[in-house]
């Protein structure tokens with residue numbers, strides 16, 4: 001994913017997306033379409049963004065029985081997004097089914113979307129995981145366990161915090177993707193995220209891509225904010 005910065009288009013409808021993208025006209029971005037936008041606009045928004053030349057991470061985090069996930073992925077594959085995802089907590093069989101669905105839905109000559117799995121949401125803390133999910137290990141252990149399970153299922157990588165990306169790369173190899181939300185500049189508000197890291201830390205940890213939402217989309221000047229983020233992201237690259 002060539003060290004991409006993926007902008008999370010967390011907007012309630014296509015009109016707001018259009019307004020947000022107006023100042024970026026002519027630029028090919030890597031964008032993330034999540035539940036908020038997809039549940040309102042459906043596949044049409046993906047087609048529109050693709051026609052504009054943007055790369056797309058369709059972040060629907062599928063989590064259901066294997067047969068349902070397989071069928072859903074077969075349909076999603078036809079949208080030809082670059083990346084789709086599931087929850088690793090759905091289990092190995094479910095993840096394998098996701099991949100089978102994607103392969104079945106990808107037309108000959110087309111590229112199968114990369115499939116990655118959410119380990120523990122970046123909004124989850126150690127305490128929440130222990131007390132609410134009743135997982136009695138450290139958060140890092142749980143993330144690493146889910147990452148290993150994801151790799152064993154044949155998926156391409158994981159969604160994790162940049163805090164865990166280095167360890168995942170060490171254990172599972174550099175070609176296993178680490179896509180990291182929960183990225184904040186020092187001065188940014190943390191909001192509902194719990195396991196955050198700066199873009200500099202993410203770069204040094206060798207993450208495959210960072211996902212940035214509100215810091216750019218809710219900025220007074222989103223284009224200026226994006227440029228600043230890219231400078232920092234590229235600056236630490238060199």
Ligand SMILES: O=c1ccn([C@@H]2O[C@H](COP(=O)(O)O)[C@@H](O)[C@H]2O)c(=O)[nH]1
Nearest residue numbers: 008034120121122181182211212213214
């Ligand atoms: O563990 C996860 C998985 C997905 N996300 C998504 O990333 C963006 C982050 O947005 P910010 O505004 O930069 O916090 C958002 O779309 C989440 O749904 C995540 O944050 N953590």
